[in-house]
Amino acid sequence: MSENPPGLDLDRLRAHLERERPGLLTGPLRGRVIEGGRSNLTYIVDDGTHRWVVRRPPLGHVLPTAHDMRREHTVISALASTSVPVPPTVLLCDDASVLGAPFYVMDYVEGTPYRHRDQLVPLGAERTRRIAEAMIDTLAELHAVDHVAVGLADFGRPEGFLERQLRRWGKQLDASRSRDIPGIDELRERLGVRLPASPQPTIVHGDYRLDNLLVSDDDTITAVLDWEMSTLGDPLTDIALLIAYTEGEALGEEVSSVATAPGFPSVDDLIARYTNTSGRDTSALNWYLGFAFFKLAVILEGIYYRFSQGKTVGEGFERLGASVAPLVARGNTVLKED
Incomplete structure (x- = not known):
């Protein structure tokens, strides 16, 4: 019998799959945690013939409304009929x-999630630029999907989206607050008094970045992953968060360093490509960038909180806490620039 990875009882999973999907499995299951994820736990599972991916919430401290497995499964299933690449569910x-928390299973998709500069450097500047451009174009494709036509009309409440998002992430901060974070309350207050008017709503990924994509050997996007924060709302929140992640030097290696690889487009080039491809007005992007840095700070603080409680699986969590203060400072700076 294979050893169970943390949070995944392989015997119970196999029994459930055999009951719900007779004939799917051809042998005993083996599984391992996919390293790199800092929120939901992701596993590769195989029966000696086929491979699947299992997603479940993290162990321990789980914030309200976060880590919604049904939400991820719903949006991935709905997008299967579109040009947005997603794994079959x-x-x-x-x-x-069954496993101590809700979960879902999807097919394994080949591809590389690029998180670090050192992964891109061997590809060369031309391929790195091509991958980054494919990342932007895929985001524009997502924002062009008719959410009503694919059955996602009730996937979110676009009215008052930004106000509700700011309130939600403020509550997430309060739920994970275990230390003083200079400037974060100031950032939260500034965002609240300067809410922009949102464009027409689209499907929003909520955590769109290069290492949440799988990229093939020919530099095409084979799958968009990690849909736990997806909803209907303001598409500019996605491009702003992507730009915030792109400022990898300020965040540290544990978050992302792909933007420092030769050939990776500048922030201005990324924004220009999204603007041209999507046809959207990005002139008010500074507010969205301020919000993106606030959201990232809250996410990392929540992960650091779980680490401090001994409820994380994997390595590198102790360094994430040091990235929170620079994110807050950057958020305050970009709002002052507006």
Whole structure:
């Protein structure tokens, strides 16, 4: 019998799959945690013939409304008929008695999630630029999807989206606050008094960045992953968060360093490509960037909180806490520039 990875009982998973999807499996299951994820736990599981991916919430401290497995499964299933590349889904399980939390299973898709500069450097500047441009174009494709036509009309509440998002992430901060974070309350207050008017709503990924994409050997995007924060809302929140991630030097190696690779487009080039490809007005992007830095700070603080409670799986979490203060400072700076 294979050793169980943390949070994944392989025998119970196999029993559930055999009951719900008879004939799917051809042998005993083996599984391992995919390293690199800092939020939901992701596993590769195989039966000696086929491979799948299992997603479940993290162990321990889980913030309200976060880590929604049904939400991820719903949007991935809906996008299967569109040009946005997503893995085929296999099964959703809301019964927490099976693995201790809801989870879903999807097909394994080949591809590389690029998180670090050192992964891109061997590809050369031309391929790095091509991958970054494909990343932007895929985001524009997502924002062009008719959410009503694919069955996602009730996937979110676009009215008052930005105000609700700011309130939500403020609550997430309060739920994970265990230390003083200079400037974060100032940033939160500034964002609240300068809310822009949102464009027409689209499907929003909520955490769009290069290492949440799988890239093939021919530099095409094979899958967009990690849809736990997806909803209907303001598409500019996605491009702003992507730009915030792109400022990798300020965030540290544990978050992302792809933007420092030769050939990776500048922030201005990324914004210009999205503007031209999507046809959207990005003139008010500074507010969205301020919000993106606030959101990133809250996310990392939540992960650091789980680490401090001994509830994380994997390595590198102790360094994430040091990235929170620079994110807050950058958020305050970009709002002052507006």
